[in-house]
Amino acid sequence: MESRLALTVDGEEHTIEVDTRTTLLDALRDRIGATAPKKGCDHGQCGSCTVIEDGRRVTTCLSLAVAHDGASIVTASGLSDGDLGLHPMQQAFIEQDAFQCGYCTPGQICSAIGMLAEIADGSPSFVTEDLADPPTLTDAEIRERLSGNLCRCGAYVNILAAVRQATQHSDKGAA
């Protein structure tokens, strides 16, 4: 069974007919050609497929494309503006060498940006000490909130450093 849906991906509108069994990730990769989100497990266990959908980080392998009709999706390819250069998170990942093979990286970067928004919104995590107060951006909070994004190359030390660098950048109002 096929179904028609509309998706805005990195600012570009697409209308596609998909087999209703198609995941959002496969629709992006196979039908639209948006291959920044990666398939690492297809079960929501590794985070490589993470994108930002309507402002929130989402693992695209875990839901069917037809459930996202009308959604606006930003992948790691859509974070960088051709004129303004890389997103500060992307720049920080390069400078801190926060990846090796690069396969989990687009997901890590989308996840990190989504994570910072969640902290800014006051959402607590498992390691937030006082649920009554807004969470603060401790190393423990960053590590905990990025633990849904696996990196088999083991770049975690540098991923933490990159997130730190990017947040310092945004503190100066440049993000």
Place this chain on the structure above:
Amino acid sequence: MTNAIGTSTARVDGIAKVTGTAQYAYEHPFTDPVYLHPVQATVARGAVDTFRSDKAESVDGVLAVLSPWNAPRLADVSDPELSLLQGPEVRFRGQIIGAVIATTPEIARHAQSLVEVEYTTDDHDTVLRADHPDRYPEDDPQTIGDDVDEKLSSAQLVIDQRYSTPEEHNTPMEPHTAVALWDPAEQHLTLTTATQGPHSVVDTLAPLLGLEPQQLRVVSPHVGGGFGSKAAPHGHDLVAALGALALPGRAVKYAVTRQQGFVFVGYRSPTRQHLRLGARCDGTLTAIDHESFSQVSPAGTFSESASSISASMYAADARRLVHHLVPLDVPPPHWMRAPGEAPGMFALEVAMDELAVAAGIDPVELRIRNDPDRDPATGNRWTSRRLVECLHEGARQFGWRDRDPHPGIRRDGEWLIGTGMASATYPHVMSPGTKVTIRHDGGGRYTVRTGAADIGTGAWTTLTLISADALRVSRERVTMEIGDSSLPTATVAGGSSGTTSWGSAIVATAEAFRRQHGDDPEAGAQTTGGVSEDPLAEGYTAASFGAHFVEVRVHPGTGEVRVPRMRGVFSIGRVINPRTVRSQLLGGMVMGLSMALHEKSVRDPRFGHVVTQDLATYHVPVNADIEDMDASWLDETDELATPMGSRGAGEIGIVGSAAAIANAVYHATGTRVRDLPITPPALVRD
């Protein structure tokens, strides 16, 4: 002279990777591709009796169903791992016995489930035991020096213990993927696949497929990790190629699922090890007896030779090393980061910690006392052996001095605190045979071409730096081309040999270019060269060394182990790119922590398959598992090893790190764990 080597340099492929535009195997543009999903055996040993595909073939969108009988025939069936769909035999559960190719991945997957297979089955055995009746020694025992049994019987101190390491899977983040396209007019196959060595794929697959090497091109510019599992072609490459031959002109995409990645793309065999150390009261080793066991498959006999590590690590009067292989009905084991060294060093370095306790000697001092002047295995001189300096520097960085050796006495609230250390080594491997073409593009710009692979190591960048210095230009003037078998032949990214082997070939070719074209070459001037033999002089042994220092916290109520602090100091020769080398060393240490505390493939003996076949049940570290960890290195150069002065750095980080954690757990708790991974049941207390 330029000095690109040694300058911390951002990856040249960095922008492509952070924007998600670097193309991995699945992501190259293909016109109207089709999708393959395999049929896998549901028995561990036997034969396919009947293979009924009519229901699958009747599904709209199914283009072909390959069976053991109708698939294209191979020209050479001597490789049991890759001789797939050539007959009914089933050698392990999950073996590929068929394939469905369809217009969408959803249709292929559904149709595959409609294939009906019946088998004749034989009894199977998938359990590694040191006393397995079918075990056999890989080689005669390696005996060096005096008689081991005599030295052990006269030793003042003896450590006699058994150790084990589990089956582990490489699980790179990019699952293996192969896309095959057969051009019938040109009689040419293009295989876009995730590999650590494009030319090795050609060398292996072309003869099987009955092709001349020039009829097969392997494309692999970006690879999402390998850790050994992409060092050789596996079943998915072969089946994608068979699919392409069955559907000429169509690009056949086969993306291995994460679950299939726990079956037929290689894994680290479990090991069983028996170590006996004999020593004098002062800790001086008199005997090392290291016996190990690993499993092999009827489809492949890769040997996880754990005992080899004890050949050169420490001085001893007598030494005996032997490795046994146990044939089981399992998929073929293969390379996984530091094969042999990683599990072997776990056993040796835990045994050394036990000896330090027995002798009442600081474990750092024990290693220093047993540091050999020459390679004990051969009597060779070392090109450079600076393990002792790594130990001293690591101890200084970590604050090891004044450590109280008594176990189980330090507490922070409910948590028990301990520290531990271990040494590391990895042999220097130079694989001759790489060819390089250097072309002057004009204006002092050069293109350097070789079929090397960057699996996350940083080779795109490292080889750019080596080329820049060799050509005496700035790195901005060098364009590298790698990752394609249409480039000059290159050896595999494995055995920590990539930078050594490819870099040496670049340096040699740059010298040949200057001899041929002078210092002011014309645009278009080009030279192809390479290195045909290992330049290491007779009578020398080269190896990398290191020292790990670890602090752990163990909760006696839950058995949870945390690693708040970990330091590694390494001797790896001259560092080409500090930024990427630090990442590689840290990555190795993370994988060592993972080996110590997380990873275990649980193979169900009733059915013969790994049940922990995804990233939720096969545990690897997440961000929250890694706290204060750092890696550094001695400032040095080893020009006896390579013209760059460098040695291998890709694997040494995982060697010894698991032992350092186990030793710290002992110091925290007083419980000696000799079986990995260290999980709560071993540590929880009433």
